[in-house]
Amino acid sequence: MGWTRTSRAVLAADRETVWGVLADLTRWPEWNPALGEVTLDGPVAKGRTGFLVPRTRVIGEVHRRTAPPFTVAESVPGARLTVEQRQPGGALRVSWLLSDAEDEPGGTLLQQRVEVVGALSPGFAVTAGRPLARGFAENAARLHRLVTGGTPRAGALRVVIAGGTGTLGRRLASDLQCRGHDVVLLTRRARPDLPFRQREWDGRTVGTWADELTGPGPLAVVNLAGKLVDCRPTPANIAALRSSRVDSTRALVTASAGRDLPVDHWVQASTTAIYSDAGEIRCDEGTPVPVGLPQMTGVARPWEEAFEGAHTAHGVILRTSLVLDRDAPVLDRLLLLTRAGLGGRIGDGRQWVSWIHVDDWLSIVRAALGLVPGLEVPPGVVIAASDHPVRNDELMSTLRRRVGRPWAPPTPEPLLRLGGVALRTDPALGLTGRHATSSVLRGLGFRHRFPRLDDALADLLG
Numbered sequence: 094m095g096w097t098r099t100s101r102a103v104l105a106a107d108r109e110t111v112w113g114v115l116a117d118l119t120r121w122p123e124w125n126p127a128l129g130e131v132t133l134d135g136p137v138a139k140g141r142t143g144f145l146v147p148r149t150r151v152i153g154e155v156h157r158r159t160a161p162p163f164t165v166a167e168s169v170p171g172a173r174l175t176v177e178q179r180q181p182g183g184a185l186r187v188s189w190l191l192s193d194a195e196d197e198p199g200g201t202l203l204q205q206r207v208e209v210v211g212a213l214s215p216g217f218a219v220t221a222g223r224p225l226a227r228g229f230a231e232n233a234a235r236l237h238r239l240v241t242g243g244t245p246r247a248g249a250l251r252v253v254i255a256g257g258t259g260t261l262g263r264r265l266a267s268d269l270q271c272r273g274h275d276v277v278l279l280t281r282r283a284r285p286d287l288p289f290r291q292r293e294w295d296g297r298t299v300g301t302w303a304d305e306l307t308g309p310g311p312l313a314v315v316n317l318a319g320k321l322v323d324c325r326p327t328p329a330n331i332a333a334l335r336s337s338r339v340d341s342t343r344a345l346v347t348a349s350a351g352r353d354l355p356v357d358h359w360v361q362a363s364t365t366a367i368y369s370d371a372g373e374i375r376c377d378e379g380t381p382v383p384v385g386l387p388q389m390t391g392v393a394r395p396w397e398e399a400f401e402g403a404h405t406a407h408g409v410i411l412r413t414s415l416v417l418d419r420d421a422p423v424l425d426r427l428l429l430l431t432r433a434g435l436g437g438r439i440g441d442g443r444q445w446v447s448w449i450h451v452d453d454w455l456s457i458v459r460a461a462l463g464l465v466p467g468l469e470v471p472p473g474v475v476i477a478a479s480d481h482p483v484r485n486d487e488l489m490s491t492l493r494r495r496v497g498r499p500w501a502p503p504t505p506e507p508l509l510r511l512g513g514v515a516l517r518t519d520p521a522l523g524l525t526g527r528h529a530t531s532s533v534l535r536g537l538g539f540r541h542r543f544p545r546l547d548d549a550l551a552d553l554l555g
Contacts (some may be wrong), residue, residue, distance in 0.1 A: 095208065095210040095211075095214050096208070096209045096214050096215070096217075096222055096225035096554035096555065097206065097207070097208045098206070098207045098208075098222065098223075098555050099101050099204065099206045099207075099420070099552070099555060100204070100205045100206070100226065100229035100230070100233075101202060101203065101204045101205070102202075102203050102229070102230060102233035102234075102235065102267070102271050103194045103196065103197045103200050103201070103202055103203075103268075103271060103272055104194075104200060104203055104233065104236070104237045104240065104247050104271050104272075105197060105199070105200050105237070105241070105271065105272050105273030106200065106201060106237070106240045106241055107199060107200075107201060108171045108172070108191045108192075108193070108201045108242055108443060109171050109203045111201045111236075112170055112174075112191060112193060113172045113173065113202065113321065114236060114239045114240050114241075115189055115191075115203075115236070115273070115321055116137045116168070116174055117137070117200060118133050118137060118165075118176070119131050119132060119133060119150040120239065122148070122452070123147070123155050123230045123235070123239060124157075124232050124233075124235035124236040124239055125225065125235075126148060126228075126286070127147060127148055127149075127150035127224040127501040128143070128145055128146070128147060128148055128225075128233075129146045129147060129153055130144075130146040130289075131144070131145045132144050132145075133165075133273055134387055135395045137165055137168050137174065138165060138168050138183075139165055139166070139167060139168050140164065140165060140546065141165040141168075142163065142164050142165075142492075143162060143163055143165075143176075144157075144160070144162050144163070144348050145163055145178070147221070147224065148219075149224070149344075150470045150509065152220055159280075160178065160180065161178065161179060162178075162208070163177060163178035163180075163185075163326050164176065164177050164178070164269055164404060165174050166186070166194060167188070167212055168437050170230055171191060172190070172191055172192075173188070173189070173190050173191070174188070174189045175187070175188040175189075176188075178221075178336065180211070180213070180217065180321070181213075182211050182213035182362045183209060183210060183211025183212060183213040183214050183216075183217045184209070184211055185207075185208070185217060185221050185225075186206075186207075186208045186209075186210070187205070187206070187207050187208075187225060188205070188206045188208075189203060189204065189205050189206075190203075190204040190206075191203060192204075192216070193289045193462050195211055195386075196350055196465070197272055198534075200272070203233060203236075204228055205226070206449040207222050207225050207226040208222070208347070209221065209222040210313055214466060216264065216493075221251075222506075224499065227420065228420065230263065230267035230268065230289055230420075231263060233267060233271050233533075234266070234267040234270045234271055234288045234489035235288045235291070236271060237271045237450065238270075238288060241273070245273055245274060245275040246273030246274075248310075248311075248438050249273055249274045249275045249310075250269075250274045250275070250310075250311050250312070250358075250462065250463075250464065251275040251277070251305075251310055251311065251312050251313070252266075252269050252272070252274055252275065252312075252313045252314075252315060252362055252462070253276050253279060253305050253306065253312070253315070253503045254266055254276065254277070254279065254317065255279040255294075255296075255311070255314070255315070255316045255317060255318040255320030255341055255345060255361070256279070256280075256313045256316065256317035256319060256341070256362075257276075257277075257278030257279060257280060257289070257291075257315075257317065258278060258280045258284055258291075258462060259317060260418065260420065260421045260422070260429050261317055261413075261416060261421075261451075261454070262278065262315075262320075262454065263287065263419075264418065264420075264451055265315065265317075265455060266278060266287075266289050267288075267461070268455050269459075270288075270289060272464075276289055276290065277289070277290045277291065277292060277305050277344070278290070278291045278292070279291075279292055279293075279294045279302055279305075279318070280292075280293060281293065281294065281295065281296060281488050282296070283321075286522070290519060292305060293345070296318055296337065296340060296341040296344065296472050297340040297344055297505075298344055299347050299348045299536070302348075302350040302550070303306065303351065304495075306348050306349060306351070306356065306450045307350055307351075307352065311324045311355050311357045312356050313356065313357055313358040313359065313360070313462050313463075314345060314356050314358075314359045314360070314405070315359075315360045315362075315458065315462075316341065316342055316345055316359075316360070316361050316362055316400075318337065318341035318342075318362075318395070319334070319337045319341065319362070320333055320337035322334060322366075322388070322392075322519070322522070323422075323518050323519070324517065324518065324519065325513070325514070325517050325518065325519060325523070326386075326387070326388040326521065328414055331387050331388050331391065331392065334388065334392045335391065335392045335395055335396070338395075338396040338399070339395050339396055339399045342361065342396065342399035342400055343399050345403070346399065346400065346401075346402055346404075347401045347406065349403055350402075350404050350405035352434050353467070355374040355404045355405050355406040356403070356405040356406070356418065357405075357406055357407065357463070358405070358406075358407050358408075358462045358463050359399045359403055359405040359407065359408040359409070360408075360409050360411055360458055360461045360462060361397070361403070361408060361409065361410045362395050362396075362411055362413065363393055363396055363410050363411060363412045363413070363474075364388075364389075364398050364412055364413055364414075365412050365413065365414045365447050365476060365529040366389040366392075366393055367382055367385070367389065367390055367393035367397070367412060367480060368380065368382070368383065368385070368389075368445075368527045368529060369383055369385030369389045369390045369525065369527070370385075370386065370392070370424060370521075370524075370525035370526065370527070371383075371526070371527035371528065371529075372446070373445075374527070374528065375528050375530070376476075376527055376528060376529040376530075377476060377529070377530060377531065377533075378412075378473070378474045378475065378476055378531065378532055378533050379407055379479050386521060386525070388519060388521065391526075392511065393412075397410050402422075407463070407472050408472050408473075408516060409461040409470055409473065409475050410473065410474045411450070411457070411458070411461065411475055412473070412474060412475070412476045412477065413454065413477040413478075413479060414447035414448055414449050414476070414478035414479075414482075414527070415447065415448040415449070416448075416449055416451055416477075417448055417449065417450050417451060417549050417550070417553060418451035418553070419553045419554070421451075422554070427492060428492065428496060431489070431492045431493055431496055431498055431501070432497065432498065434499045435501060435503055436489050436492055436498055437489060437500070437501035437502045437503040438485055438486040438489050438490075438503045438504070439485050439489070439503070439504050439509060439523040439524065440485070440503070440504070440505070440509065440523070440524050442484060442485045442486030442489070442503065443484055443485070443486070444484065444524065444526030445482050445483070445484060445485075445487045445526040445527055446482060446483055446484070446485055446488050446526055447478040447479070447482045447526075447527055447528065447529040447530070448479055448482065448483070448488075448546065448549070449477055449478050449479050449541075450479070450541070450549040450552070450553070452542055452543065453477075453479070453541045453542055453543060454477050456539075456542070457470075457475070457477050457539070458477075458533065459543065461475065462504075466541065468537060468538075469537075470533070470537065471533065473533075474533075475531060475533050475534065476529050476530060476531040476533070476534075478529050478530055478531060479530070479541055479543070479544055479546075480530050480531075480544055481534065481543065481545055481546065481550075482528045482530065483546050484524065485523070487546070488546065489501075489548035491547055491550060492550065495547075495550045495551065495554050496554065504523075506520075506524060509524065541543060
């Protein structure tokens with residue numbers, strides 16, 4: 094039995110510099126908040142032993158009193174480091190692999206693998222493996238700050254991310270900050286646990302935060318602000334969904350008008366749900382927007398219209414599909430249902446699901462920000478989705494196979510609607526669908542790292 098989680102990040106620093114911090118295991122808690130203390134009996138080398146203590150009070154005390162020391166199982170300076178802690182009935186291994194980043198000259202690709210093996214691995218995975226692996230993108234951003242001293246690289250792009258404390262916002266902020274860019278988040282409530290500079294705003298009016306759009310150097314805006322769609326489709330909720338997006342977009346557009354020069358790049362979030370329930374229509378950037386459902390088209394259309402008049406030299410409206418990310422609530426909910434034996438198709442299972450791996454979504458956003466040499470995304474609408482949408486039936490069967498669950502009975506539409514009332518969610522999120530792919534990105538030669546669903550889930554779930 095076993096459990097594995099592999100994560101990766103690109104850091105704008107050479108391998109030797111990254112190794113200098115990474116190999117000082119006593120500094121591990123400085124960039125991974127799951128740990129409270131790490132000691133080592135000398136400079137890192139194969140065979141060295143030490144102790145690690147989780148930050149959680151109860152588990153930390155139990156671990157401190159009962160856990161054996163960990164051992165440095167492998168140490169190749171500038172390349173590989175592995176620590177292993179054996180327990181009765183299992184073992185925990187954490188490995189880091191450093192290599193030259195292909196898409197970031199002079200940068201380092203850092204890969205982390207957390208593995209729990211043995212008969213008691215399910216328990217160790219919960220108490221030790223998952224906490225160490227969780228939030229790796231933000232941990233990598235913390236590590237990068239330690240490596241570089243928090244100074245953006247020369248010629249860095251200043252990126253203002255509205256709605257930056259959401260799941261996608263944090264992933265994007267981590268990715269850009271690790272690559273040496275100057276990131277600031279606009280948020281309604283600052284979070285001291287995040288390793289990013291933050292400015293508070295109300296998401297409706299222009300305030301002191303607008304000075305982030307001034308000053309020298311290249312500037313980009315990424316607007317991801319908006320209320321989560323996982324709610325009952327009541328008139329009041331639909332109005333709140335719409336206003337949270339429209340008001341924040343208008344505030345940013347108004348603030349941009351105060352600049353002498355236009356914002357260099359602007360990525361305005363939208364959604365493929367703008368096509369509502371598209372049935373068998375093959376949607377791309379040229380597909381006309383229908384009247385559609387009020388909670389889908391009725392929210393997304395005015396959201397995009399609010400972007401008109403933005404003072405920017407290059408603006409991309411990014412219609413994003415379902416983003417598969419291990420730390421995102423949507424995948425967690427699907428996995429919870431699947432593991433509970435409720436991973437059957439929804440309704441007739443014929444509805445299309447357009448999706449994208451989070452790494453591919455990040456690549457598209459970087460390209461839209463002008464950060465990918467040789468890939469110039471034109472202004473206008475761009476769809477962020479894999480070229481291979483799947484039916485709902487295939488999505489659920491692939492999830493079952495990946496988590497080792499047998500066939501599960503389908504969820505009939507009446508039962509889903511009843512469950513939507515009980516869970517205060519919108520059954521249309523599961524019953525509707527659309528086949529959406531990007532003709533624009535295909536024309537540019539963009540290549541998805543994870544074009545197929547099975548490959549994406551294999552990477553995310555281990």
